[in-house]
Every structure is written in structure tokens, then in C-alpha cells.
Amino acid sequence: MHNEMIRIALTENEQWWGGAVGDGIHMPFGSRSYQRDLFGDAAYNQACPLLLSNKGRSIWSEEPFRFAFEGSELVVEGKAGTIKVEQGGDDLRDAFRYASKTYFPASGTLPDEVFFAVPQYNTWMEMGIHPTQEKVLAYAEAIIGSGLPPGILMIDDNWHEDYGTLVFHPGRFPDPKAMIEQLHALGFRVMLWVCPFISPDGEVFRYLHEQGYLLREADGRPVIRKWWNGYSAVLDGSNEEAMSWFTGVLDRLMDQYGVDGFKLDAGDPQYYEATDVGARPATPNEQCEIWARLGLRYAFNEYRACWKLAGQPLVQRLADKNHSWGTDGLASLIPNGLAQGLIGYAFNCPDMVGGGQYGDLIRPDFQVDGELFVRYAQCSALFPMMQFSTAPWRVLGESHLALCIEAAQLHCRMGDEITELARHAAATGEPIMRHMAYVFPSAGYETITDQFMLGDNILVAPVIQKGATARNIVFPEGTWIGDDGSEVVGPCEAEVEAPLSRLPWYCRG
Known part of the structure; x- marks a missing residue:
């Protein structure tokens, strides 16, 4: 599957996000070794063949690829001719907007x-x-x-x-x-x-097998696959x-x-x-x-x-x-x-x-x-x-x-x-829940992973440590009005009171 390798030199203080959602706890990538092969593995959550940099760069492929951060390099291996390495602007938001517009444009619709x-x-x-x-x-x-x-x-x-x-x-x-x-x-x-699993031996299984609607082994037998509830046949999505x-x-x-x-x-x-046989x-x-x-x-x-x-x-x-x-x-x-x-x-x-x-x-x-x-x-x-x-x-x-x-x-x-x-997300593709570095690209917020922005104007800072009744919050430039009526002028870091009865959140003034 992977028959092309591209080596990309990391620039100073360059940080990256993307690949598998389950790796979010390890993001941003770039300061330490990390690797992920997206072929056949989405880490049991969502995954996308996309990497984004806080320096405005993006990597995209229509096919799954393997990536590894090795010292001062990002190594990407994938199907020859499919890997796109591009400069979409100067920061994380620019990189996202470019990739979204180019490779996965917003549909204009949203769930109910x-x-x-x-x-x-x-x-x-x-x-x-x-x-x-x-x-x-x-x-x-x-x-x-x-x-x-x-x-x-x-x-x-x-x-x-x-x-x-x-x-x-x-x-x-x-x-x-x-x-x-x-x-x-x-x-x-x-x-x-x-789910796409079909209990074997039942009436529906027999019908689907006769119709050729189930994945098969190379010898024609229906695939019987282990999953969290046992062993089942699998519907053929390609049919x-x-x-x-x-x-x-x-x-x-x-x-x-x-x-x-x-x-x-x-x-x-x-x-x-990869050996499953379908339509x-x-x-x-x-x-x-x-x-x-x-x-x-x-x-x-x-x-x-x-x-x-x-x-x-x-x-x-x-x-x-x-x-x-x-x-x-x-x-x-x-x-x-x-x-x-x-x-x-x-x-x-x-x-x-x-x-x-x-x-x-x-x-x-x-x-x-x-x-x-x-x-x-x-x-x-x-x-x-x-x-x-x-x-x-x-x-x-x-x-x-x-x-x-x-x-x-x-x-x-x-x-x-x-x-x-x-x-807005349906029209533009932009996240609803946004990284601090996405909204404030020049402030050095890339490694903040315990607070987030709801849109561009609401800062949310939940307490996620046991026993804590206060927490440190990074406030960007501007005036921030708290859920408790307090006012903070940024940029600054401040410890705020957060008893169990409080979720700290602030609106940009």
C-alpha cells in the first residue's frame, strides 16, 4: 500500500495536528517522536488523511498514509502520487481553511x-x-x-x-x-x-449470503469476523x-x-x-x-x-x-x-x-x-x-x-x-469547538489542551483535576466577562476559583 516516502523538514517551533482523533491526547505533534499508520486503523474513532501545521502547512491524501515524527523531520509514506504537501497560509486556521476548501468542502447542511x-x-x-x-x-x-x-x-x-x-x-x-x-x-x-454485522445461520444471513451481499473469503465462504459482541458476518459496503x-x-x-x-x-x-472479497x-x-x-x-x-x-x-x-x-x-x-x-x-x-x-x-x-x-x-x-x-x-x-x-x-x-x-460550520467547515491556537494564532497557545474556544468569542475552561477548587486559565488579549460576573483583561494567566458548583467560562467583551 505504501510505496512512496516523503521527508519534510520541520521549521522552528512547528506543531502539527491530525490523523486519528484518538491521538488527540498526544497532539500537537512535532516536539517528540510519534507515528501512526492510518491504513486499516482509525484508533476506534474518527480519522482523516490530513495533517495541519501551525505554520500554515497541510498534508492531504485521498488514501490512508503512515506518518512519523522523527527528530527534525516528518516522514510520510503512502500511495505514490497521492500525497499533497502544501502551504495554505501562515497559521493553523489558514491551513485548515485551505485544506477544507480544497479537499473536503463544507456541504452546506448540518444534522438536525x-x-x-x-x-x-x-x-x-x-x-x-x-x-x-x-x-x-x-x-x-x-x-x-x-x-x-x-x-x-x-x-x-x-x-x-x-x-x-x-x-x-x-x-x-x-x-x-x-x-x-x-x-x-x-x-x-x-x-x-x-451496525453492519449479521448474525450467522439466521434467515437474514441466509438471504444476504444467497444474494451476494456479504463479504467473502477468497474461497467464497462468508467472512465471519470477531467483534465486541462475538462473531458475525459483515455486510459488503461495496455492493x-x-x-x-x-x-x-x-x-x-x-x-x-x-x-x-x-x-x-x-x-x-x-x-x-484487505483480503476481504466484495462486489x-x-x-x-x-x-x-x-x-x-x-x-x-x-x-x-x-x-x-x-x-x-x-x-x-x-x-x-x-x-x-x-x-x-x-x-x-x-x-x-x-x-x-x-x-x-x-x-x-x-x-x-x-x-x-x-x-x-x-x-x-x-x-x-x-x-x-x-x-x-x-x-x-x-x-x-x-x-x-x-x-x-x-x-x-x-x-x-x-x-x-x-x-x-x-x-x-x-x-x-x-x-x-x-x-x-x-x-456557520455547515457553510464554512470551520470547527464549532476551536483550539486556542486556531483563534489566536500568534499567541503561542499550541500546547494548551485543557481549555477551548466555543466559536471565536467564548472561552471554556472546565476543571479536570480531582479535588481542584481552582484552576489556572490562559486569557488571550481583550476583556473577558466570566460566568460569575468577573472581568479579566488579557493577555494574562490567572488562577480562578472553581468550586464543584462552577464551570468557568468567559465571553469576549
Whole structure:
């Protein structure tokens, strides 16, 4: 796959971003050794064949490439003739705008605007693979009963029969149409979880195999691939008739039951092999891209894994995080969220408040850290979107629950502002959640990864350290009016009080 190598000399103080969102915690690149091969590996999140420099340079390829920072050089290996190294301006913003306009222009459309104005709620952490109609309705009623606002409710894995048999399980969901009507009446939009895996040996599997809609081994046998829920066959994204069959199933769910949209999970390049045989040759990355392209049919969509398709109206959630203060949990939200925006995924969402790793909840020794849960909620509140799953009313005491409700209400109050930024992103491709160095390119803010800008005029500085009741904030030039009414004149660094009841954020005066 990689048959051309380009060596690029780094300039003084040059820093880079891009590649895989999961590497956001290691960005910016340039001051230390780092490497990533994007072929067949998106780090179980979004990835794009793009690198951007704070000196205005960009690297793009239509094909996945390998890159490595080695001393004073950036080494890029990829398909001969596909790697573009260009000077798009003088700074990070210039580099992004050039790359976006040239290689992934904004579509002019955005996901449904509801995403930016209300929280999302996902059944995963409360129900795992055992959702039922009764549990879903109880969950929705408890959301409202606890004081949280209604929003978008995603019914996660196993609402259906076998994987690929996308009909409501009659034992667990005896009257899905009535359930969805009731959820709509409560103020929720309803999305269903789906994936490209097909349970082997079932009726749907046999039909798809006979039609040639499944990926095959070289000898013609259907591929049976290991994934997090076991072993399954895989839908062939390169087969247009197969994808038409799948979207027909999804469309019928919308028509028959009033479903609003879909969480399209999996599709990671890691679940495909270069040796897979389909209707036409397709790399693992191409299969991931085709799966992501499905979501363009639906205004209510969500992805965790995506290859390319930057600038498109797809909701991109960060990968599942642990219930942790570290870079496997809360500390990763801001740097990885910034990475999403810088590689063209403007409509981004953090992971579920408190962390979305189901393994945490089923550990016998697992304990919810109330302080951490609140700081997760606060950190998420001024992202373009926010999502709950673990029920805060179940795991938190009264005071911690009240603070999570405040965070959700803040997100709702800021909905008009965030929606306007989303419209701007749809028109220009620019991130909604922006790196400090993106907005203030000459201030030396490249290594700041614990605060961010919402647009150009709102500075957000969540507390992400356990036990902290104050934090240091870097204020750019200008006057900044705080959520607490305080006024700070920059440029300066200042320590501000941030008890557990406060998410520090400031508007440019």
C-alpha cells in the first residue's frame, strides 16, 4: 500500500495536528517522536488523511498514509502520487481553511438542529444489551422526573432480534409504535442503534449470503469476523444493492414506527481485512467510509467510527471513555474533541457523561465518583453536543445530581449560540469547538489542551483535576466577562476559583 516516502523538514517551533482523533491526547505533534499508520486503523474513532501545521502547512491524501515524527523531520509514506504537501497560509486556521476548501468542502447542511439545543440520552450504560420497552419508558420518565430536560433518546444495542434482523424483539418490545409515540409525547426524539454485522445461520444471513451481499473469503465462504459482541458476518459496503437493502430496512423502521434516526455503530476499518472479497475491491478504510456515508440520508445520525467525510452533516461522538480522571477518561475529552474539529468533524459530541465503558458498571468493585461525574457533565456542557447514559439520579446524591442538571440546562440555554455556530460550520467547515491556537494564532497557545474556544468569542475552561477548587486559565488579549460576573483583561494567566458548583467560562467583551 505504501510505496512512496516523503521527508519534510520541520521549521522552528512547528506543531502539527491530525490523523486519528484518538491521538488527540498526544497532539500537537512535532516536539517528540510519534507515528501512526492510518491504513486499516482509525484508533476506534474518527480519522482523516490530513495533517495541519501551525505554520500554515497541510498534508492531504485521498488514501490512508503512515506518518512519523522523527527528530527534525516528518516522514510520510503512502500511495505514490497521492500525497499533497502544501502551504495554505501562515497559521493553523489558514491551513485548515485551505485544506477544507480544497479537499473536503463544507456541504452546506448540518444534522438536525435539535442536536445542538438539548442533551442526548443513551440507554447503553443503564441497560447494556438488555433494553426493553418497559425499561426505556421508565428511563425517559425518570429523566424528566429528575429535572433533566427531554432531548434525543437513543435505544442502544439489542432492541432487535438477531444482528441484521432489524425488527423489534416482540418479547422485549411488544408495542414499539406505541412506545415511540409515548416518547415523542414526552418531548424526545428517538434513535435506534444499528451496525453492519449479521448474525450467522439466521434467515437474514441466509438471504444476504444467497444474494451476494456479504463479504467473502477468497474461497467464497462468508467472512465471519470477531467483534465486541462475538462473531458475525459483515455486510459488503461495496455492493450497492446490499446497501440499498440495508437503507430500505432503516427507512421502513422510520415509516412503520416513527423512528427519527439511527446510531450507526461499528464500521471501524479494524473490522475489515484487505483480503476481504466484495462486489468490487475496497480497502478497510473505504468500507468504513461507505458505512459512514449511509448517515447522510438521516438528519438524526450518530457515528463513533468514520473515515474521511469531513465537512459532512454527520454527528461524530468520541470513543467510549472510562470513568476516570486520566487520559483514558475525562482528561481526553478536550484534546480529542479539538482534534475532531481540526480534521473536519465540526458536529462533535463528547462521550457519555461519566464515561461510556460498560465494563466499568459491571465490575463488582466499581464505585461512581460523584465529583468526577459532575466534572464530566460540566466539561460536556459547552461542547457542540452533550450525552448522558448512566442515570445521574440513580448513582448520585442530591447535590451532585443538581449540578449535573445545571450543566444540562446551561447547554440548553446556549442552544441558540451553538446552533448558530453549527450553521456557520455547515457553510464554512470551520470547527464549532476551536483550539486556542486556531483563534489566536500568534499567541503561542499550541500546547494548551485543557481549555477551548466555543466559536471565536467564548472561552471554556472546565476543571479536570480531582479535588481542584481552582484552576489556572490562559486569557488571550481583550476583556473577558466570566460566568460569575468577573472581568479579566488579557493577555494574562490567572488562577480562578472553581468550586464543584462552577464551570468557568468567559465571553469576549
